[in-house]
Amino acid sequence: MYQALYRKYRPQTFSDLSGQNHVTVTLKNQMVDGRISHAYLFTGSRGTGKTSCAKILSKAVNCLSPVEGDPCNSCENCVGIDNGSILDVVEIDAASNNGVDNIRDLRERVEYTPANGKYRVYIIDEVHMLSTGAFNALLKTLEEPPAHVIFILATTEVHKLPATILSRCQRFDFNRITSEATKERLQYVCEKEQLTITDDGALLIARLSDGAMRDALSLLDLCAGIDTNITEAIVSSAAGLAGRDYLYDIAKNIKEGNAGGLLTIADKLYGASFDMERLCDELISLFRNLMILKTVKEPQAIIVCTAMELDKLKETAREFNLTVILHSLLLLEGCKDGMKKGASPRIMLETALIKLCMPELDNSTEALLRRITELEHALKTGGPVAVNIQSTVPPSQEIPGPETETAPPPPAVIRQETGEKEITPFRQWPEVMSELSKRAKVIYSVLHGSDAYVKGNLLLIDSKNSQFRDLIKGDSNHREAIRKALLVVTGKEYRLGPYIPTETTPKPAEEDPMGELADKLKSIGATVL
Template identity: 50%
Template sequence: MYQVLYRKWRPKAFAEVTGQQHVTKTLLHELQSDRIAHAYLFTGSRGTGKTTCAKILAKAVNCLHPVNGDPCNQCEICTGIDDGSILDVVEIDAASNNGVDNIRDLREEATFTPTAAKYRVYIIDEVHMLSIGAFNALLKTLEEPPAHVLFILATTEVHKLPATILSRCQRFDFKRIAPEDMSKRLHYVAQQEGIDLTEDGAMLISRIADGALRDALSLLDQCAGQGGRVDEKAVTAAAGLAGREHLFILSKAVRTNDVPLALEVVDQLHSASRDMARVCEELINHYRHLMLIRSMEDASRYIVCSSQELDQLKEEASQYTMPAILHALSVLGRVLDHMPSVANRRVEMETALVRLCNPQLDGSNEALVRRMEKLESAMRSGRLTPSTQTSGTAVSHQPEAQKEHLESETVAENNIYQPVKETTAVPTKKKPSQQAVQPVPLTCWPEVLSELSQTAKPLHGVLDGSAAYEAGNRILIDAPNPLAKILINEAEHRDALRQAIQNQTGRRYGLGPYRREENSDHQDPMAALEKKLDALGIPMDKK
């Protein structure tokens, strides 16, 4: 009967364990110096070698002919433990044997001496699944076990263990296996099994396994079952992942706001029976790579990919801004959380891409920062400049504050910063009744800003340092930040501002910008001083 690779190539000596030298070195020294503890706790993520090291340790303490601390794997004890004929080594699954009665039975068995081996070894896997009562029943035996008993506890969630258990064990933390170490092990296994494994295929398997060698060997077994060469293309097909080209096309579509292209790619992936959750995970990982490249000079240490793909990632990252990358990570992260509970994952993925291509459809803070950064970049490069006039429109030279009083309420409702087109006319003297109302400061403006800090935080941020003036049935806003004009022109923020003003004043006002009057006859004070000194014949030294 065929035996899967991760079982066939399970390490039988500490030297064969991959990526856990800090654990194996300590255990070997304890075995060589005969300083064996009565209880061990192995913690770490799945597939990192916890159960493997527990079985090697169980054989090493009972081996008849140990070799520098390692088991010989040839004596009757070692072979008996491997084939399960030695009953002195017991492996217990705590997920299905988690009750008080199970632990009581274990305590009763522990009092009996081993039948064939030197130690009776109990390997309790997933020990965090034990109930509180079971933990309490195990405490006394774990603290002072018989001399012939050895406990080895293994768990992936050490934070769920009581402190009383942790204090009674010698703890070893297993790290995720580095991709380079995992790739070497995969090449070794592939060579022994006669599998044609390429370098890029091994690296992709290592990246997918995420530090778990057992998962990597299982995926290699699956790829080898397809026949032929195990390269990047074969691994992509076996794992059900989106190919690299799809990820780059999707990120380009988001960058260029190309919604049709993004939806077309999703349709192709769906037609190929790709799992949308896996596609979302790969796209998140893709944007993580872009974030790392944008954040540091050399990100190759933290990105598992070929040199050719790294060049592609660098080129793509150079065309992205950090706010856009963070916005994509935020949206895709929320979508990935929701996918397990939605009926149609494709729709969820399409919705996310539409929001990424159109940040104005997303009300999150990340989307707003992305839009603001784009506006600031356009203003710095000269592609967008704040303007108070429309080209081809003649604007009268009357004081700006008075001109605002003559603008219609309809203009204020739709776009408060849209200039009013005026025709050049012969100036006529206005009657006193026609004079505009002089603006007066709005005393409750701090309270309005305080309310906005709760209801419209982005608008509150750009209105920092602003002032407001009441002029008849309109509120004129004096904001030093040019982005305030852009935000207030949006219906959502304009309505929030008007509602906050109404809550404080009890009246419904129109909105408009406040522009300070400019005195055309005003003269520079320095120029006036220079003129007076010239009249008196006093020279003025200009520096």
């Protein structure tokens, strides 16, 4: 009968455990020195080797010919423990045996001496599932068990264990297995199974498994059923990563504010029996990847996807700013929580999609920050700012009149006005000078102490330095540096020219520090002479 790969290649010695050297080295040294504890606690995420390590430990303490702390796997005891013929090793599933009566029965059995080995080993898996009464019943036996009994507790949720249990065990934390360690193990299994796997394919399986070796071997088993030559494309197809263009279509419609397009896509997916909660999860994953792309220098080390999909994600990330991404994440997370309480997950998701298109409908702080960010960006770049004006008086409550004059509707778009012909002082010149200090040190030093005026899209520079005109005329790089600094600060492009003073040109008001001090003194009742 065919045996699943994760069962067939279950580690048989401490050395076979991948990525848990901090655990295996300690346990091997304890076996060699004979310092065996009466109770162990193995904790960590799923698929990291907790149960496998417990079985290896149970063989090591009963092995007739141990090899440097490892079980030999060939003696009578090792073989008997593997095939289940020796009953000195008992594995208990706490999820289904979590009552007080189950633990009382265990307490009665621990008094019996082992039949074949040196120790009776009790492996209690998912120990956090025990009831409070069961924990209390186990407490005394766990504290002072018979000399021939060893308890090994395994759990994925150590925070649920009482402190009284934790204090009586030697605790070992199992880390998530790194992608490189998983990749090496996959290549070893493929070599034994006469399969071929590419480096990209093995690395993608490792990333998809999220540090769980069991999940990685299960996915490898699935890929082997498709083709013996396992590539990145086959892994992507087996894991369901292919054919997710609808997510990018949703992101595109969110960017464009097309609520109708979003509801159409949701309706098509719903008609194809697509689970709305799963769609919400995939959207959360999409925006999480966009957030990473916006904040991490090497996102490919964190994001689990193919190289082709990473390019799509990068292209999509360019269309969004971080404020929109964070607002989308929080809104979708709230939608997912609401799906568990609401009557219709479809309506919950459709409502969230509309709010993503129209943040003015969402009264959360994140939605407000998103709108402010978009407004600032539009004003900075000189682009249009959409204004959604809603009447505060419902149509049914309008006051009729004999000759009601209909006021013209307000403009739907506000644009930054340009093209003024009078010369006015350029108030942002200090910010431009600050930007020039980073970009062009030479022209910054020449323009130090200068002023600027604006006339439409013409910027007039008033510099007392006689070298200014020669530098501007002689080298186009200096002119380009000033234009770039203006673009960064104002978001607009200006033509440049020298300032020629006239009588009508307003001068920037110079503040008199003594006058300001006198005003302050008068405000507090002091006499100023």
